[in-house]
Amino acid sequence: MLTFQPFSIDAHCKINLSLRILGQRPDGYHNLDTIFQELKFGDTLHFESHDTRFEFSMTGLAIDDGGNNIVIRAYDLFTQTTGRKVKCRVRLEKRVPPGTGLGGGSADGAAMLKALNQISGAGLADEQLIELAAKLGADVPFFIRGGIQHGSGIGEVLEPVEMDFRDPVLLVIPPVQVSTKQAFEGLRLELTDQWAPVTFRRLLTKADVTQLFENHFEPSVFHTYPQISKIKADLFDRDAWFASLSGSGSTVYGVFEDRKLAEAAQSFFQRQGNTAVLTEPVG
Template sequence: MKASLKAYAKINIGLRILGRRPSDGYHLLETIFQELDFADEIRLEVNRSGHFSLDSNRKDIPLDESNLILKAVNAIKPWLPEDLGANIFVDKQIPPGAGLGGGSSDAAAILKFFRPLCHHEPPLKSLALSLGADVPFFLAGGSAYAKGIGDELEPVSIPLDWTAVLVMPPFSVSTQQAYRDLRISLTDTVKKTNIPSFLRQGFAWRFFENDFERVIIPAYPQIGAIKSALLEAGATFSALSGSGSTVYGIFCSDDKARSCVSKLQEYGRIVMCQPRGLT
């Protein structure tokens, strides 16, 4: 059996770091995850060898069991027939370390694909969470308000009549270093959420900001330059996605978005894409 899967990217609309969880030190946050139609493609050839292999068009990503695709395979394997195997090829379009959730989306796509082949129903949500805090979001995709460590999800209805222009500079940003630079202590008072109140007032881009920008833009001035360039090109809103390095601009006109793509080539790879609703 052969199959081809799409593993879609996400952006963060707003990202607030609220504090740290006393039990384990994980950072607490709130954000809106928004799925996009920009995607990796995962091609599988299922066989009865009992062995799973992974290959890719990119040679700068691990192809061993440190890759989230094979981690997802290993997570769901106890529920699969013992002789089930697959040759897996990932056509990576979403760059690693770009703040777009490519690896997490790949993992979720694998879990969803193998679920119907299981001899018993696997605990998909808990398996997803074991792989990463934002993997559960990609099981459903669409638009979701997230809090906790990013795993407490609630579908939200927001306007999707816009185009995103993603600017991906030729470097990644360390999430661990970004959190360290925020210097949030376990003794700090946990901030209250505010995105739900924003949504009750009616969705408006001006409400949202990404807390990581205050430490990442000084460390990576090019990110600040990209954000300014997007706004100057006519973006309604621009922000860092996650902890970066991708900066996105929101355009209400496809013509303005296309014009922006031609103007910002010097900053790195640029992709124009659309938001995806729940399917």
């Protein structure tokens, strides 16, 4: 019987420094051009050996996933693919709300695949884990390696890039969820590419971010949720040097040169009834 010492693995969330929707594909998916950035904030998965079976539980935020949590789907996918049935007890400590553009669920799925690979001794390479991750969702492959990466295709074609700054990032999460499906519907794209991907240097600078980066979801999301648009304006008013919607929202993040300014902004947004998390980039 395979046993192991209890351990935990972090499932860090992400922001999109840029997110351009190039067009809708004939298969219904959308081609993206995006920069993913891993952050230190996220969920945690805790693992213990179990004598007879796989068990899953969740603490922290109360999420109604209908019993179909991505952690369970990742377990089933790994078992079916490798033939290795790991008997373990997994507790997901949930901190990242769904519908906030931070990829919390995707990060959980990737963390589960990596942990099972470690426990079982299957020895799958990152490329094989990325192939599995793509079956769980478009954002999941990014979280296998994390850091900062350029994503294309539906988000599964990844290339590492570097960034010459590590400034504090303030996540402002309003008490609303944005439907990704509705956000895409608001784009009204045709079945051909309407936009060309941005050409950028492998080393990203602040000038690249402020001059080249944008999020194509902002017009439709801001129109539907004016309070989210106001968060972005308020971040700039509080001296963020960059602010943007992450993914299709609802999170808006601000990047600050000075941590004290970021802490003051955090207090302001919390007083407004938002969740405000001060974190920093990884990688």
